[in-house]
Amino acid sequence: xxxxxxxxxxxxxxxxxxxxxxxxxxxxxxxxxxxxxxxxxxxxxxxxxxxxxxxxxxxxxxxxxxxxxxxxxxxxxxxxxxxxxxxxxxxxxxxxxxxxxxxxxxxxxxxxxxxxxxxxxxxxxxxxxxxxxxxxxxxxxxxxxxxxxxxxxxxxxxxxxxxxxxxxxxxxxxxxxxxxxxxxxxxxxxxxxxxxxxxxxxxxxxxxxxxxxxxxxxxxxxxxxxxxxxxxxxxxxxxxxxxxxxxxxxxxxxxxxxxxxxxxxxxxxxxxxxxxxxxxxxxxxxxxxxxxxxxxxxxxxxxxxxxxxxxxxxxxxxxx
Amino acid sequence: xxxxxxxxxxxxxxxxxxxxxxxxxxxxxxxxxxxxxxxxxxxxxxxxxxxxxxxxxxxxxxxxxxxxxxxxxxxxxxxxxxxxxxxxxxxxxxxxxxxxxxxxxxxxxxxxxxxxxxxxxxxxxxxxxxxxxxxxxxxxxxxxxxxxxxxxxxxxxxxxxxxxxxxxxxxxxxxxxxxxxxxxxxxxxxxxxxxxxxxxxxxxxxxxxxxxxxxxxxxxxxxxxxxxxxxxxxxxxxxxxxxxxxxxxxxxxxxxxxxxxxxxxxxxxxxxxxxxxxxxxxxxxxxxxxxxxxxxxxxxxxxxxxxxxxxxxxxxxxxx
Numbered sequence: 298x299x300x301x302x303x304x305x306x307x308x309x310x311x312x313x314x315x316x317x318x319x320x321x322x323x324x325x326x327x328x329x330x331x332x333x334x335x336x337x338x339x340x341x342x343x344x345x346x347x348x349x350x351x352x353x354x355x356x357x358x359x360x361x362x363x364x365x366x367x368x369x370x371x372x373x374x375x376x377x378x379x380x381x382x383x384x385x386x387x388x389x390x391x392x393x394x395x396x397x398x399x400x401x402x403x404x405x406x407x408x409x410x411x412x413x414x415x416x417x418x419x420x421x422x423x424x425x426x427x428x429x430x431x432x433x434x435x436x437x438x439x440x441x442x443x444x445x446x447x448x449x450x451x452x453x454x455x456x457x458x459x460x461x462x463x464x465x466x467x468x469x470x471x472x473x474x475x476x477x478x479x480x481x482x483x484x485x486x487x488x489x490x491x492x493x494x495x496x497x498x499x500x501x502x503x504x505x506x507x508x509x510x511x512x513x514x515x516x517x518x519x520x521x522x523x524x525x526x527x528x529x530x531x532x533x534x535x536x537x538x539x540x541x542x543x544x545x546x547x548x549x550x551x552x553x554x555x556x557x558x559x560x561x562x563x564x565x566x567x568x569x570x571x572x573x574x575x576x577x578x579x580x581x582x583x584x585x586x587x588x589x590x591x592x593x594x595x596x597x598x599x600x601x602x603x604x605x606x607x608x609x610x611x612x613x614x615x616x617x
Numbered sequence: 618x619x620x621x622x623x624x625x626x627x628x629x630x631x632x633x634x635x636x637x638x639x640x641x642x643x644x645x646x647x648x649x650x651x652x653x654x655x656x657x658x659x660x661x662x663x664x665x666x667x668x669x670x671x672x673x674x675x676x677x678x679x680x681x682x683x684x685x686x687x688x689x690x691x692x693x694x695x696x697x698x699x700x701x702x703x704x705x706x707x708x709x710x711x712x713x714x715x716x717x718x719x720x721x722x723x724x725x726x727x728x729x730x731x732x733x734x735x736x737x738x739x740x741x742x743x744x745x746x747x748x749x750x751x752x753x754x755x756x757x758x759x760x761x762x763x764x765x766x767x768x769x770x771x772x773x774x775x776x777x778x779x780x781x782x783x784x785x786x787x788x789x790x791x792x793x794x795x796x797x798x799x800x801x802x803x804x805x806x807x808x809x810x811x812x813x814x815x816x817x818x819x820x821x822x823x824x825x826x827x828x829x830x831x832x833x834x835x836x837x838x839x840x841x842x843x844x845x846x847x848x849x850x851x852x853x854x855x856x857x858x859x860x861x862x863x864x865x866x867x868x869x870x871x872x873x874x875x876x877x878x879x880x881x882x883x884x885x886x887x888x889x890x891x892x893x894x895x896x897x898x899x900x901x902x903x904x905x906x907x908x909x910x911x912x913x914x915x916x917x918x919x920x921x922x923x924x925x926x927x928x929x930x931x932x933x934x935x936x937x
Binding site: 324329330332333335336339349350351352353354355363365366369525527529530532539553554555556557558559560564565567568569570 | 644649650652653655656659669670671672673674675683685686689845847849850852859873874875876877878879880884885887888889890
């Protein structure tokens with residue numbers, strides 16, 4: 298599909314592809330910011346003879362497929378993300394965003410190398426060739442790589458998978474996208490100097506992984522005193538690391554596995570544990586600690602608490 | 618089990634019953650207010666040789682069994698509720714509360730009849746015989762009845778099932794328990810005069826169903842202008858009324874079925890529909906309207922909007 302099409306309207310090619318599956322009932326799923334387009338899509342699909350149902354629960358990624366709703370339909374049409382796995386019966390509609398690729402010029406003054414790795418998130422992947430061109434015009438050679446199976450698009454990173462950055466082998470990496478976590482994740486997993494370039498605001502900065510590490514070390518120290526530790530096991534389709542959760546629970550007699558669909562501050566407060574270990578979306582521990590009532594550690598951080606890993610081997614959690 | 622046992626500690630009879638099932642792994646589930654006891658129960662079960670995992674998601678009743686977590690264990694130990702269905706592999710621990718049954722004396726000045734129906738919620742059901750005795754000493758004949766299959770305890774009502782009240786056939790019904798919804802529900806489903814007696818505060822009052830009805834009528838009128846209507850279909854074990862949801866969706870071309878695990882104000886806001894119809898826990902529409910951004914109607918209320926039901930046939934939604 299083309300990024301020039303109206304936002305969250307299905308193209309005739311997509312409608313044809315749906316008809317070709319033989320589907321009669323289509324389930325729709327989208328992240329929060331796109332949900333309000335789903336009734337328009339519903340009407341478009343009904344006009345084409347399909348029955349429709351919508352998944353209304355929060356959706357944070359393609360790791361969060363509404364499997365129960367999918368089971369009520371012939372096919373799941375999932376908006377806004379690229380696949381993280383090969384779950385059958387799912388069709389993805391990427392909903393690309395289109396900021397100006399020339400915005401990458403703002404990053405030029407911060408670059409120290411003439412060769413940089415280049416990565417972004419799903420909604421900007423289609424712009425990477427143009428971004429690369431702008432950089433080339435300015436004497437910068439940008440290296441774009443394929444990532445893991447979880448990040449199928451060329452140059453794509455996820456909050457749980459930075460393989461496309463790692464594979465560039467570059468000493469300097471440019472992240473073209475929004476937010477602070479992805480560039481910090483790239484920095485901590487690759488050891489490279491990372492420049493984050495926000496294509497909407499034009500703001501560029503060197504990602505500071507140290508500040509995150511200092512905050513994490515405080516949480517690790519706090520968690521050492523915990524007499525009860527909940528090992529959080531997500532029930533989401535692409536976040537359910539059951540084996541890891543039970544391995545971690547076996548590290549301490551104070552630990553027990555706790556399954557959760559949505560990991561929320563209220564839920565953790567009500568459970569009343571002294572600390573938690575997050576085996577779901579890695580970003581939960583890193584981004585949302587300030588919202589949680591007690592330390593929420595990554596698997597690697599809990600291994601440090603249990604003496605199974607040293608500080609020097611600190612690593613960012615990834616789902617590869 | 619006896620109400621005299623410490624709160625949320627398993628009795629030796631319960632441990633024996635668990636051993637007799639042959640279970641090795643036990644999943645634990647409890648409503649929010651009881652969740653913080655689950656780690657103590659975990660340690661008790663581990664000392665008996667069981668493996669344990671905990672369901673951390675919100676739990677509002679026995680209609681809300683954690684089926685996916687249950688599938689990871691041999692048996693589900695569900696705290697705080699009586700069964701609403703015959704799902705196999707679930708053991709219920711009632712967690713009774715024990716206010717003073719003599720508190721019912723506070724209701725005596727409000728009673729107009731010498732025969733009253735008597736109902737309560739699950740945590741006080743074990744007190745009904747004593748309450749009945751106190752009433753008898755004061756010249757009042759209390760009638761206690763069995764309800765529906767969904768309310769297996771003698772004299773028990775749920776927010777979605779008032780059959781035990783209806784069956785008393787009484788013109789006056791005494792609700793011994795907390796909160797305002799259950800007595801109002803009893804009043805609106807039976808047409809009886811209902812006295813609510815809170816055994817903790819001693820406060821007694823005549824349940825006022827009219828105020829609820831007036832508020833609901835406002836929402837019905839607001840919903841008439843809706844150009845998009847989401848028919849909410851719960852994914853919870855005992856709240857999933859799929860046939861009803863699709864029947865309601867068929868009443869209007871502006872309606873579509875939306876599946877949800879948790880129906881929250883944020884989720885409804887993000888979906889952006891003009892109105893919703895709730896086929897999940899009936900109390901969501903009646904109790905929580907003030908939290909929702911747009912009208913959330915009951916199935917019967919939506920039928921009024923669609924002209925399939927008249928105002929005179931207004932009825933409280935029940936899951937019988």
